[in-house]
Amino acid sequence: MASAEEEIAVKEPLDLIRLSLDERIYVKLRSDRELRGKLHAYDQHLNMILGDVEEVVTTVEIDDETYEEIVRVSSFAFFSNS
Secondary structure (H helix, E strand, O other), rough: OOOHHHHOOOOOOHHHHHOOOOEEEEEEEOEEEEEEEEEEEEOOOOOOEEEEEEEEEEEEEEEOOOOEEEEEEEEEOOOOOO
């Protein structure tokens, strides 16, 4: 259960993001894409600056002969020098 201080600190959705500064976060994008990285900054429009980012793209295809789903996961890492 959250402490009284944590409950007071999260009054609006952006408060939760503020508490995630300098933490690794997971961002779900359109087209089955995901980003994972350390949150350095954000603005009121939810533009985010991430460091040490890993992008994961998941694609699902149907085999023409067996009609089975084929799930492919591609991962790309982008690391900063800081």
